[in-house]
Amino acid sequence: KKPLDEIRAFYRPLLTEKEKNNKDVISVIIPVCKADEQYLDRTVESLYKNAVGKVQVLSALDKNNEGLRVLVNRLAKEATGKYIMKLDAHCAMSPEWDARFKASCGPEMIVKPMLDTLNLKTWRGVGRDMGFITVTPEMRNQHLFQWKPLERRQLEEETLSMLGCCFMMEKAYFDRFGGCDESLGKWGALGLEWALNTWLTGGKLIIRTDSVCYHYFRLDRPFEIDDNVLNEKFKSLGLKWRSGLGKGQTKSLPWLFEKFADYLDANIRLAQRDQRTSARYVADEPSNTNVSA
Numbered sequence: 001k002k003p004l005d006e007i008r009a010f011y012r013p014l015l016t017e018k019e020k021n022n023k024d025v026i027s028v029i030i031p032v033c034k035a036d037e038q039y040l041d042r043t044v045e046s047l048y049k050n051a052v053g054k055v056q057v058l059s060a061l062d063k064n065n066e067g068l069r070v071l072v073n074r075l076a077k078e079a080t081g082k083y084i085m086k087l088d089a090h091c092a093m094s095p096e097w098d099a100r101f102k103a104s105c106g107p108e109m110i111v112k113p114m115l116d117t118l119n120l121k122t123w124r125g126v127g128r129d130m131g132f133i134t135v136t137p138e139m140r141n142q143h144l145f146q147w148k149p150l151e152r153r154q155l156e157e158e159t160l161s162m163l164g165c166c167f168m169m170e171k172a173y174f175d176r177f178g179g180c181d182e183s184l185g186k187w188g189a190l191g192l193e194w195a196l197n198t199w200l201t202g203g204k205l206i207i208r209t210d211s212v213c214y215h216y217f218r219l220d221r222p223f224e225i226d227d228n229v230l231n232e233k234f235k236s237l238g239l240k241w242r243s244g245l246g247k248g249q250t251k252s253l254p255w256l257f258e259k260f261a262d263y264l265d266a267n268i269r270l271a272q273r274d275q276r277t278s279a280r281y282v283a284d285e286p287s288n289t290n291v292s293a
Helices: 004-011 034-049 068-078 097-104 171-176 190-199 227-242 253-273
Strands: 026-032 055-061 083-087 091-093 109-119 133-135 141-144 156-158 166-170 204-215 288-291
Touching: 004 204, 026 034, 026 068, 026 097, 034 055, 034 091, 055 068, 068 171, 068 190, 083 097, 083 171, 091 109, 097 109, 097 204, 109 190, 133 190, 166 171, 166 190, 190 204, 190 227, 190 253, 227 253
Parallel strands: 026 055, 026 083, 109 204
Antiparallel strands: 083 166, 091 204, 109 166, 133 141, 141 288, 156 204
């Protein structure tokens, strides 16, 4: 078995001169809870080290338990770049992430990377291959592993939803929605919130499959959050869009699920038949996992 990063590098296309010379600035927003303060410097170092162009990094420590959405919105007001990327404080990025994101990010689009689990000791990925995320009837995110083998992925692949750890859009698009919806609570469901924002208003959410965010997945939460409250927030998010009350809504939630139904069925069957799937380089990974970020 080859290391996953070696396989990723093999399929990663070279940047064009136009992509290398894109001067548009990305403002990276990093909200930091107390437990993550120890990782922030390495996260920022990885951002700069692996970027091709100019990057503005804005971070803030949540000293008063204001929560994720409040901090993201506050930092976004200070951002001066054409693009806003939200990033967790315990992440590393793959080479040329910024140029690759910008090449795919249009006016009404959100771009996210593939995900791998970050080893805090080595500050490298462990070889997990996480891309497509679907949504359960209970409005919870769910990873689909062995979704599509590397050699069959397009450079840009649509995904129904995403985690909130790393995603990018134009700042004007972020502002159009009034930023993050602070009524949804301090933590949780940020990725789902923005996935529904874009899909159900005529936009698009894509995975830039040649880019990776190496993310530290916790076993325990570093902040207090009531699961009952969190579940209610997921329900209220679903109810808003089912009721046609989303800001700028032009599509229905059933439309979104229907859009991906055949796509998912076809790709899951293909992955199960194909012996050259991600199973060859991803060990001990369940077929799916519920996540709430």
